[in-house]
Amino acid sequence: MNDEERFTALFRRHHAQVLAYALRRTDTARAEDVVAETFAAAWRHIGKLSEEPLPWLYRTAWNCLANERRSNARQVRVAGRVAAEGEGVVADHAAGVAENAELMAALGKLPARDREALLLVSWEGLDQRSAASALGCSVAAFKVRLHRARKKLAALLAVHEAVQEA
Amino acid sequence: MNDQELMDRIAAANPVRVEDLGDTTERAEALRREILARRSRSRRWWVLVALPVAGAAVVFGLLRPESIPRQTLVTSGEAHAIMLAAAQRAEKAPASGRFWHTKGEVRHVFQRDHRGNRYALVATHAIEGWQPSDRRDGDGVSNWNAPRLTPLTADDAVAYRRDGSPQPNENPDPDMGVAVQDPPEGPELAGDAIYEGDARNLPHDPLKMRLAMLTWARDHGGLPDNPAVWLFREGADLLNAESQPLPRETRIAIYRMIGTLPGVRSLGTVKDPLGRPALAVAMTEKTETLGVLEWRLFLSPSRDLLMGTQAMIVKPGADTGRIAPGQALYTYSVRAAEWTDGCPPGRLPNAKRLCP
Structure with a gap:
């Protein structure tokens, strides 16, 4: 298989996953740019990519998103998208949507790498080894980060629930 | 809610599922064809033209690999001599031992605005690292304590007391205290990638190393605003004592x-932030939000060791308005760094054998 065939196989296997990854983190227009930048980088590095390139692709996409991650705009957009999903839903779903909004708001308060650790496992469905690779750290460091992120998120949600009950 | 329930709740809130994307084949194939057509992978080889200038201290390397900017090589001067001397000390560095053991401290300044109280705090973390040279001894660890918080100035102390002198808290809710974060690796600059390429296999030629690092940055989010300062900072990060030293030849090259x-x-020759004699070099950078910074490296005069790094405020920016010129925004100091056959206080994660 030559480089072009390898790239084509990789692209067709992972395009939808990388697109979904980006859409979970930014708006549609920017997500398409991120996907294009990520696969352009994959093409440049096709000779060096492993047989399981998905963590590398996520990591590259994460770096492409660096600017807006730092500006925190993403948190607003994610929360906005969840709120938009709430529009027009039937009443039975309203409680679930509100719960989602609380969760998204709490996720938005976490440090970026903590949040990414949680999402790589929960949304991208990576095991801890692949998620550590996607986050660019050792498996041990990833486990520590994931543990702390869960603790922080649980504390944030508990505070919110306590306020709601008061 | 236990850990699994929490993870399930996050998973259930996934806003975009792959199966909900619909048929993206047409757009995807257009993108694939565009990427393949955009450039052939057969790379243009770069042309190096060294322009000899009589008595000159500088050689210009004219390099045009796609959009990587022109590189200028400085080949003399006091800073150059300091770095060459550091490279020579690296040639003699011992490189053996079961563990690379480090102790150090990160001190960083941040601003807080809570319920109308605005002040700058200094957070100081003590850090201790154990990096095994043999994988059977487990994964390397860096441990740090919760930071010690102190107001930056007397005015900050007044505002901090008015705010109730909040202490570090694991909870990121600002009403619960000051959120504990991992000790940062440096001030965060918008748009700058952290170099995470294969450092062990970087070319040893200074020019090729610079191009390899910049190419990596370009391919992972884009070139930094100021490539020379980025190389200075990221090069220093690769020499950082906290992680296990890179191969001697790579350190010399960096x-x-x-x-x-x-x-x-x-x-x-200066005193480092802990008051020890050191040789120092610096670069100045105008940043978008942190103002004008001076990045400093403190080198040991006697051994291969980057004793510390520092970012000083030269002119405050939008995010550093409460920090006066001459104050350090960020300081990392190494207190101890050595190879040892002694053992860490606890077993390292995934260790396959006992120590001793």
Whole structure:
């Protein structure tokens, strides 16, 4: 298989996953740019990519998103998208949507790498080894980060629930 | 809610599922064809033209690999000499032991605005690292304590007391205290990638090393605003004592590479932030939100060791308005760094054998 065939196989296997990854983190227009930048980088590095390139692709996409991650705009957009999903839903779903909004708001308060650790496992469905690779750290460091992120998120949600009950 | 329930709740809130994307084949195939057509992978080889200038201290390397900017190589001057001397000390560095053991401290300044109280705090973390040289001894660890918080100035102390002198808290809710974060690796600059390429296999030639690092940055989010300062900072990060030292030849090459960067100045023999004698070099950078910063490296005069790094405020920016010029925004100091056959206090994660 030559480089072009390898790239084509990789692209067709992972395009939808990388697109979904980006859409979970930014708006549609920017997500398409991120996907294009990520696969352009994959093409440049096709000779060096492993047989399981998905963590590398996520990591590259994460770096492409660096600017807006730092500006925190993403948190607003994610929360906005969840709120938009709430529009027009039937009443039975309203409680679930509100719960989602609380969760998204709490996720938005976490440090970026903590949040990414949680999402790589929960949304991208990576095991801890692949998620550590996607986050660019050792498996041990990833486990520590994931543990702390869960603790922080649980504390944030508990505070919110306590306020709601008061 | 236990851990699994929490993870299930996050998973259930996934806003975009792959199966909900619909048929993206047409757009995807257009993108694939565009990427393949955009450039052939057969790379244009770069042309190096060294322009000899009589008595010149600088050699210009004219390099045009796609959009990587032209590189200028500095080959003399005091800062260059300091970095060459550091490279020579690296040639003699011992490189054996079961563990690379480090102790150090990160001190960083941040601003807080809570219920109308605005002040700057200094957070100081003590850090201790154990990096095994043999994988059977487990995964390397870096441990740090919760930070010690102190107001930056007397005015900050007044506002901090008015705010109730909040202490570090694991909870990121600002009403619960000051959120505990991992000790940062440096001030966060918008748009700058952290170099995470294969450092062990970087070319040893200073110019090729610079191009390899910049190419990596370009391919992972884009070139930094100021490539020379980025190379200075990221090169220093690769020399950082906290992680296990890179192979000797790579360390030597990194010292030499930093010495060739335009804009690196010698600060001469100075006291480092812990009051120890050190040789220092610096670069100045105008940033978008942190103002004008001076990045400083403190080198041991006697051994292969980057004793510390520092970012000083030269002119405050939008995010550093409460920090006066001359104050350090960020300082990392190494207190101890050595190879040892002694053992860490606890077993390292995934260790396959006992120590001793």
